[in-house]
Amino acid sequence: MSRPDARLPRVLVVDDNAASFLDNLQELLSDAGYQVSVADSCRAARERAHAGFDVALVDLRLPDGEGTSLAAELKSGMPESEVVLLTGFATLETAVAAVRAGACAYLMKPCSPQDLLLTLEQAMRQVRLHADKRELARRAQMTEKLAAVGTMTAGLSHEIRNPLNAAALQLSVLERRLRKLPESQQGPLMEPLSLVRDEIRRLDHILEDFLQFARPREFRPQPVEVEPLLRRVVDLLGSQAEVRRVRLELVGPVPASRVPGEEERLRQVLINLALNALEATPSEGQVRLAAGEDEQGVWVTLDDSGPGIPVEIRDRIFEPFFTTKAQGSGLGLSIVHAIVTQHGGTLVVGDAPGGGARFVLRLPKAAPAPPQGVG
The missing domain is CATH 1.10.287 (Helix Hairpins)
Structure with missing residues (x-):
């Protein structure tokens, strides 16, 4: 089962070169693990940029405008992303213009695949640095x-x-x-x-x-089995799901893993998230829990078929006192996030594959139980 929160870095290529060149470039970047979108004009680039990007590779000369102007516009609209300018006619003036446009790098065409991939990786480091600074703030x-x-x-x-x-x-x-x-x-x-x-x-x-x-109470972790924990949550909320006419289910195989923590508090986390999902899901909709494991630990996803959570408020939903409900303290998700952090885990929100919201909970694995001695 694939990781629920895996996302390929996104590269927007803006170039009006021959289709064969763009096909080769797209193949190279895709093989290197990038998600690539292509635009052959400033207008097309603006449309593609609405979907978001991490790094934009922008040709200096485009049929409907200058690459430097487009680079500045893209950087202004996505300040935490990076722009790399490409040109086949490098001069001192174009280099200065690239810096003024906010580009993080400047490549001569044609450039070797190694130079291109190295520059992209350096740009992605800057993107990750922006994300880290935002998280610290x-x-x-x-x-x-x-x-x-x-x-x-x-x-x-x-x-x-x-x-x-x-x-x-x-x-x-x-x-x-x-x-x-x-x-x-x-x-x-x-x-x-x-x-x-x-x-x-x-x-x-x-x-x-x-x-x-x-005043969170003292944390006393013990190994907690994941599968019984999830099944208990589904059983506890089954009647509420029936009243709302929403299908609540645990899907797929659940790993026979254990996580270090307090079962009661982890159950509180999942019940809170599931209740929010049930409230957000219309009649005849569904709320689905799934779990898996990888080298980083155990993950649990909770998907609903409601309207989802707008991108502009996702960074705020775990803040104390922030709420979109008419009633409530605005502390429910803040408490959930604090419990997850205390357990050494992470909790992020995104889009469910079929629409609606997806919460991804990650927790470290508990140390394996010591082997029983032979009598």
Whole structure:
């Protein structure tokens, strides 16, 4: 089974040379592990760029514009990608123009395959560096928010929990008194009482989210078997899936692997993700869990057939307090991400193969159990 989060680096080739040249170039780059798209004009390049790219190879002379202008435009639209300019007429002026356009490299045509692949790899290192810097900035921002949550929770938890407990107690007293009334009088009075109880319970859950997020408990890992964990989650949520008329299933063979962690907390992660998927999936849709393993560890995917998660908010969905729901603390996915990180894993979001959202959870493998001694 292939890795669920594997993505080939994307190269956009912008050149109006002969078709045979482009075919050879495309074959060379594809064999080297790149996903290649081709454009023969500035206009076509702009259209292809909407799909995204990591590195653009741009010819200096194009039929409907200058490569330097296009390079600057592509770099402006995708600042974390890189542009390499190609030319068969190198001069000092064109080299200076390439630098001003934001190109990271400048190649003379024809260039050897070795030089081209080396330049592309150097450009991809820059792309990965941009991604690492963005991730560091995101983590720094999350750390600041964590500190703010911790300070606020310490001051508010006691002040909020006491009134909530008192209100819940008085509500129970009121309910016992109402039960003593004739049944014909209980109905109109019990309905608002149930509504208040539900709201108190919701506030208590929000407070619990704050406490769990701000003060995670001590981590005590034990080997956890992956297959029973996934089957338990599917069994627990089966009735909710039926009510929503959504098919929830575990597909494919599950590796007989173990991961180091706390089973209860890993179950919490998967239940939270699956519940979000069920809420996002329309009636007659499906939510699918799958698992596999590779040299990096164990992976679990959770796909739904809902509308998916817009690209522009994917970097924010694990941030504390960020939510697209009308109600909620905005801490559910933040808690999930914190638990996964504590387990030494990663959690990313993308597109499911058939549409909808895909979450990919990666966890390290547990050390193999020691062999049993022979008696």
